[in-house]
Structures are given as structure tokens and as C-alpha cells.
Amino acid sequence: MPDLADLGAALSEGALTTEPATMEAYRRDWTQSDTAGMPLAVVRARTAADVQETVRWASAGGVPVVPRGAGSGLSGGSNAVDGCIVLSLERMRAIEIDPATRTAIVEPGALNAEVKMAAAVEGLWYPPDPSSFEICSIGGNVATNAGGLCCVKYGVTTDYVLGLDVVLADGTLVRLGGQRIKDVAGLSLLKLFVGSEGTLGIVTRAILRLVPAQSPRATLVATFATVEVAARTVVAIGRTLRPSMLELMDQASINAVEDYQSMGLDRTAGAMLLAQSDAPGGARAEEIAHMEQMCLAHGSVECFVTDDPDEGEMFAAARRAAFPAIERRGSLMLEDVGVPVPLLPELLVGIAAIAERNAVEIPVVAHAGDGNTHPIVVHPAGDAAARVRAAQAFSEIMALAISLGGTITGEHGVGRLKRAALPDQLGPDVMALTHRIKQALDPKGILNPGAGF
Structure with missing residues (x-):
């Protein structure tokens, strides 16, 4: 095996650590799996060059490399294996917004929420919004092709990735795509890496498509006696409408959220649907009214409609709180x-x-x-x-x-x-x-x- 000292010398100062407490902190993602291994070392890269040097060193010695973003993953994809290098990208946080091309040029450690905020300054929006958007990283989103609450209308991460810089297993950095909306030159290698969970290459930069800021939203909350009835209502809505959000919570998740933080949800409901419309102008009210009619026709116990953005966000926050609430x-x-x-x-x-x-x-x-x-x-x-x-x-x-x-x-x-x-x-x-x-x-x-x- 190559000498770790050689790797440390090739990296940015302080990037390599073998300190036991630090390595312990980087062993697991949010799943806290008891099968996670113990790394040989942790590299907290600051540059693409750090990533290249790490992968070249590992390739020479056949050492596993486990890429890691914010550690918020839910499938064990960034859990360490014994004797690996955990390659953390959390320190690579640069974000550049180009309003002319409506793109964001982003390093993998940047948080989803940070990209949203930077885009909003220019009147733009990055739609993919996992429930953990405040703490999850773009690199992790790309690795898993993350979706979120708005994906029913606006799609998932791959729909917004225009370009990637990827370090391959031999340390070569390839640049795929760019600030172009249409590009069919060559094989669609860009899409191959989105969702590949760090098994084919390590993303060091992403070019993301942005869209104009989302229109104001109206919100509908409907409760049902059972999840089956609520789900059949979802099927009916989807035949004719495309809401900007259509989420479901069952009774157990509703009560878990209420136990976690009282949000005023109906604990007796068998299920709750949370729907939003961001259709322009008067079409928004029409779309919400149509969904309300469909909910009532399919047996909704109660419907509540609001145009108030704070009220609407309160219900969305309740839905996002489900994971930490159930964890308790x-x-x-x-x-x-x-x-x-x-x-x-x-x-x-x-x-x-x-x-x-x-x-x-x-x-x-x-x-x-x-x-x-x-x-x-x-x-x-x-x-x-x-x-x-x-x-x-x-x-x-x-x-x-x-x-x-x-x-x-x-x-x-x-x-x-x-x-x-x-x-x-x-x-x-x-x-x-x-x-x-x-x-x-x-x-x-x-x-x-x-x-x-």
C-alpha cells in the first residue's frame, strides 16, 4: 500500500486526517448503520485537484474510496468500508449564478438550500427540493438523482443537470456537458453519472439549469378516513391536473409530527393530502378549486384552502418534519x-x-x-x-x-x-x-x- 504521508503531502494543507474521533464521525450517513466499516483515513477535499490526487493514490494501491457529501443519505451509500479513504466533498462549497444562461455553477459540497438562495437573488429558482434541502448537498443530490416535494410538476435532479466535472477511477478529470440547453453530441455520458452513487466517478462541479422564480402558491389540505381513499383521490387528480405539490401523510406520520412539534394537524384523520398550485393568475384559484371538488367527491372528511404563503409553508414544513419526527x-x-x-x-x-x-x-x-x-x-x-x-x-x-x-x-x-x-x-x-x-x-x-x- 502506498504511504499515507505521500498522499497528505500531495493534498491541500490539513485535508488528510487519521484522527480517530474524526474518522468515527465520517463513518456513517443518516442511517447510522451498524455495518459501517472503519476508514484508513478521511480526506476533506478543498479542490478538484485534491480529489484527483486522492483517487490516483488509491488506484495505485487498490484502496477503496467512499465519496461523501453532507452525510444526509438514507440508503447507506456513503457508509465507510474497512480500510477505505472516506473522501468528503463538504468543503467544496463555491456557487456562481449566471443569470444570462440561467445556470448555477456549483461545487458538490454546496447545500441545496444555498443554491436556492443564491438563485433567488437573481430572481431564479432551483426546483429539486428533497425534504432535507436545508442540510443535503448538491453532490449527494446528483449521486442519488434526488427528487423532493415539487418533483410531481418540476422533475428531479437529472432534469436540471446540464454539465458535470467528474474524476474517474484513475484520477482523470472529464468535463461533460456545459451551459447549453440542447446538446446531443456523442453518447449521453452526463446522464450516466447522475444517480450512479459515486460508483463510476466523483463529481467535483455541476452546472445546473435554473428557471424563473416560482409563482405564488395556493395550498389545499384535505383529510380522509383512510390512506386508500386518499390515494384514489391522488389518482383522480393526476388524470387531469398537474399540481406543483401533491403529498400524502398517513395517520401514524401525522401523529408523529404532532408529537414532535404541534402543527395543528388532525390526529384523527386516516390520511392527509397536501396539494399546491402555482399556476399563473386566475388559473391558480381554478386549479385549487378543481382539486378541492375532486377531494370532496372522493370522500374527503374536510378541506382547507389558503392563499397565504405562510400558512401554506407551515403545512409543507409539517410534511418535511416527518423523518425526524418518526425517528423519535x-x-x-x-x-x-x-x-x-x-x-x-x-x-x-x-x-x-x-x-x-x-x-x-x-x-x-x-x-x-x-x-x-x-x-x-x-x-x-x-x-x-x-x-x-x-x-x-x-x-x-x-x-x-x-x-x-x-x-x-x-x-x-x-x-x-x-x-x-x-x-x-x-x-x-x-x-x-x-x-x-x-x-x-x-x-x-x-x-x-x-x-x-
Whole structure:
């Protein structure tokens, strides 16, 4: 193995550390997995050159490299493996807004919220908005092709990536795409790296498409007796309308949020839909009114409509608070399964049956408008039998999604937690193609081994 001192000498001052407490802090992402390994060292890169030097050093010695952004991942994708270099990109935070091309040129450590704020100064908007937008990084968003609450209308990260600088497994830096809206020259390599979870290359810069600032929003909150009825309402809305937000919370998640921080949600509701419209002018009121009529026609218990942005944001904040709120109920196994929207009711009914069969609690929140759900399997910490039941439920939920023509992950990534289920979704031929691509770009297998596939 090459000497760590040589690596340290090649990097920015203070970038390399082997201090035990620091390495411990960089071992795990938000999942806090007990299977995370112990790194050989942590590199906190300041420049693309630091990333290149790290990867070249690792390639020479066959040392694994685990890229890491803000550590907010939910699938174990940045959990360390034994003897690896954890390559943190959190210090690479530069943001440049170009109003003329409506683009943001961003280093991977910049937070999603920081890009939004910088764009807003120029009257522009970066739409992808994971629930963790205040703490998640652009590099992580690109690595997992993150979505969020607005994706039902505005799409996910890949829809806004125009260019990437990527360090390959041998340390070569390639520049893909640019500040161009249309570009079909050569293979679409840019899209290959979005969602690849650091297994094919490490992003050191992204060029992101911006759009004009979002119009004012009207908000609808509708409660239902059951999640099935709420989901069938989502299907009906999606046939004729395209709201800018269409989220679902079940009763368990509603109550978890109320226990966490009182938001005035109806604890007795079986489910709640949160919808928003940002249609221009009078069309906004018409769209909200149409959704309200559809909710009432499908059995909504109560509907509330507001044009007040603060009220609307309060309900959106309640939805975003679901993960930390549910975390207080015990240890979690986080799901991220999706199905074609018409099959959303079947998925939610099936998840409830899985919870009952395995005697575990599974609160559900969902980006319902695009069929992406987050069933969160809860089990008491330290209860080995409950953990076994939770793991069984976790596997059954993925199998259910696949059986409905869905996916084991809509936006969190496969990471390490869902790797075993991926062949069931993709099949042997696609898995073989995936491994051929990995072999071509990373023949030594040093980039984020064990993640994704």
C-alpha cells in the first residue's frame, strides 16, 4: 500500500486526517448503520485537484474510496468500508449564478438550500427540493438523482443537470456537458453519472439549469378516513391536473409530527393530502378549486384552502418534519419505493398488510403525485426479535413494489441497504450490463464498493 504521508503531502494543507474521533464521525450517513466499516483515513477535499490526487493514490494501491457529501443519505451509500479513504466533498462549497444562461455553477459540497438562495437573488429558482434541502448537498443530490416535494410538476435532479466535472477511477478529470440547453453530441455520458452513487466517478462541479422564480402558491389540505381513499383521490387528480405539490401523510406520520412539534394537524384523520398550485393568475384559484371538488367527491372528511404563503409553508414544513419526527419513535429502516401512480392505492394497502403481518409500525409519507412513497419501518432499539421482523417487512415492501411494476428506490438511491434487492427489479441481463459498465470505468473496483450493485 502506498504511504499515507505521500498522499497528505500531495493534498491541500490539513485535508488528510487519521484522527480517530474524526474518522468515527465520517463513518456513517443518516442511517447510522451498524455495518459501517472503519476508514484508513478521511480526506476533506478543498479542490478538484485534491480529489484527483486522492483517487490516483488509491488506484495505485487498490484502496477503496467512499465519496461523501453532507452525510444526509438514507440508503447507506456513503457508509465507510474497512480500510477505505472516506473522501468528503463538504468543503467544496463555491456557487456562481449566471443569470444570462440561467445556470448555477456549483461545487458538490454546496447545500441545496444555498443554491436556492443564491438563485433567488437573481430572481431564479432551483426546483429539486428533497425534504432535507436545508442540510443535503448538491453532490449527494446528483449521486442519488434526488427528487423532493415539487418533483410531481418540476422533475428531479437529472432534469436540471446540464454539465458535470467528474474524476474517474484513475484520477482523470472529464468535463461533460456545459451551459447549453440542447446538446446531443456523442453518447449521453452526463446522464450516466447522475444517480450512479459515486460508483463510476466523483463529481467535483455541476452546472445546473435554473428557471424563473416560482409563482405564488395556493395550498389545499384535505383529510380522509383512510390512506386508500386518499390515494384514489391522488389518482383522480393526476388524470387531469398537474399540481406543483401533491403529498400524502398517513395517520401514524401525522401523529408523529404532532408529537414532535404541534402543527395543528388532525390526529384523527386516516390520511392527509397536501396539494399546491402555482399556476399563473386566475388559473391558480381554478386549479385549487378543481382539486378541492375532486377531494370532496372522493370522500374527503374536510378541506382547507389558503392563499397565504405562510400558512401554506407551515403545512409543507409539517410534511418535511416527518423523518425526524418518526425517528423519535425508535430505530428506523427507511423505504423509498415507487409504483405507477394508478397502482398507488394497492401499494399503500399492501404496506399496511405487511405492517400487520410482521407486527411492526410502518408510518408512510409520500410524494403521492408521482407514486413515490416513504414507508418507514419502526422497531424498538435493542429488541432483536423486533429488528428481525422489521427487516422482513423491509424486504417485503420492496418485493411488493416490484410486483406492482414499481421500483425499490425513487430518489434515495440503492446504497448498501437495498443492494440485495436490485437484481429482482432489474433482472440478470440489465445487471450484467451494469457490471460491464462498472468494469469499464472502474476496473479495480475502488469507487464506493458495495454501494448500488
